Amino acid sequence: MKLTESQIENLYNFTRQHYVVYYDVQTELVDHLANDIEQIWLEYPKITFEEARDKSFKKFGIFGFMDVVESKENQMTKKYFKLVLKFAKEWLSLPKIVLTILLLFGFYELQHYSFGYQIYLGIFITSTITQFMMLINNARKLKQKQKQKQTQKKWLFEHVLNMQGLGNTSLIFIYFFDFPIASAKEFLAMGDFKRAFYAILITAFLIISYITLVVIPKKTVELLVQTYPEYKMA
Amino acid sequence: MGNQKLYKGSLQTIILKLLASNTKMYGYEITQKVKELTKGELKITEGALYPALHKLEADGLLDVEVAKVGNRLRKYYKLTEKGTRETANKLEEMQEFLKTMQHLVNPKFGLE
Numbered sequence: 001m002k003l004t005e006s007q008i009e010n011l012y013n014f015t016r017q018h019y020v021v022y023y024d025v026q027t028e029l030v031d032h033l034a035n036d037i038e039q040i041w042l043e044y045p046k047i048t049f050e051e052a053r054d055k056s057f058k059k060f061g062i063f064g065f066m067d068v069v070e071s072k073e074n075q076m077t078k079k080y081f082k083l084v085l086k087f088a089k090e091w092l093s094l095p096k097i098v099l100t101i102l103l104l105f106g107f108y109e110l111q112h113y114s115f116g117y118q119i120y121l122g123i124f125i126t127s128t129i130t131q132f133m134m135l136i137n138n139a140r141k142l143k144q145k146q147k148q149k150q151t152q153k154k155w156l157f158e159h160v161l162n163m164q165g166l167g168n169t170s171l172i173f174i175y176f177f178d179f180p181i182a183s184a185k186e187f188l189a190m191g192d193f194k195r196a197f198y199a200i201l202i203t204a205f206l207i208i209s210y211i212t213l214v215v216i217p218k219k220t221v222e223l224l225v226q227t228y229p230e231y232k233m234a
Numbered sequence: 235m236g237n238q239k240l241y242k243g244s245l246q247t248i249i250l251k252l253l254a255s256n257t258k259m260y261g262y263e264i265t266q267k268v269k270e271l272t273k274g275e276l277k278i279t280e281g282a283l284y285p286a287l288h289k290l291e292a293d294g295l296l297d298v299e300v301a302k303v304g305n306r307l308r309k310y311y312k313l314t315e316k317g318t319r320e321t322a323n324k325l326e327e328m329q330e331f332l333k334t335m336q337h338l339v340n341p342k343f344g345l346e
Binding site: 002003004008028032035036039059060061067068070071072074228229230 | 289
């Protein structure tokens with residue numbers, strides 16, 4: 001016996017009730033449950049849909065769908081950072097590498113001036129704040145989209161692209177830019193090694209900010225279609 | 235049913251091997267196939283299968299394809315090129331492991 005349209009819908013609701021909020025994860029679980037229920041019916045033709053469904057759900061163990069959701073989240077976050085890395089690599093090859101070298105050189109030279117310190121701090125603070133602002137803005141946009149479309153379809157990678165990725169990047173920035181130099185004076189007194197290190201760090205910040213704030217948001221739809229062949233089907 | 239713990243570390247190899255001989259498969263199909271091949275000796279649990287599949291996908295070893303089957307969407311997994319290469323490596327590792335275990339649990343065997 002095959003599952004009906006409304007029973008499939010019931011399974012989608014069932015996954016939502018068990019804290020699976022993303023449509024892509026729900027879809028995989030619904031198909032799994034449906035197959036299993038049909039199999040269970042072959043063995044026990046008399047039990048109801050709900051009984052078969054609960055029987056199948058039990059097989060996921062005491063944590064239910066949690067492990068599945070968690071592994072999917074990890075996978076998508078990994079995917080996001082791989083993407084950032086891929087775009088970052090472009091900055092190390094022609095023609096962009098020319099700009100990268102100019103930036104590195106420029107920032108290195110900037111350290112000879114007392115206002116260099118302010119510029120460094122300024123860049124760091126501006127890019128981190130912009131990331132946070134974009135995060136808040138994206139959260140609002142996603143919510144609106146949900147309302148407009150009147151659907152409950154949320155996509156995990158869309159969430160990662162719009163929010164989790166940005167959030168993680170800004171957190172990494174904050175960890176890395178634990179700026180140990182207290183004043184412009186100390187900044188001027190840095191040794192060559194430290195100078196080179198900070199020039200590289202601030203250049204990397206600028207490039208990564210550009211990727212997360214400009215490059216990736218521009219490609220969101222394209223990336224989603226690539227990730228989810230079903231994005232257009234749904 | 236044997237000791238499932240012993241199989242646990244080999245889950246990824248099992249999945250890769252199955253996909254190497256079946257082009258594309260979906261999650262439930264994998265659990266059923268394993269059950270069938272091992273005559274019920276090994277049952278892959280749902281809570282272990284999907285995290286393993288997602289991990290392999292994140293590592294670029296698997297690719298996905300979605301198709302509408304009847305009234306629902308089905309997600310198929312298949313090996314990428316990298317996945318095919320990795321399958322060969324993992325199977326080789328597995329053979330080595332089996333040999334080593336054989337020597338360990340059956341020392342006479344090794345001395346001959």
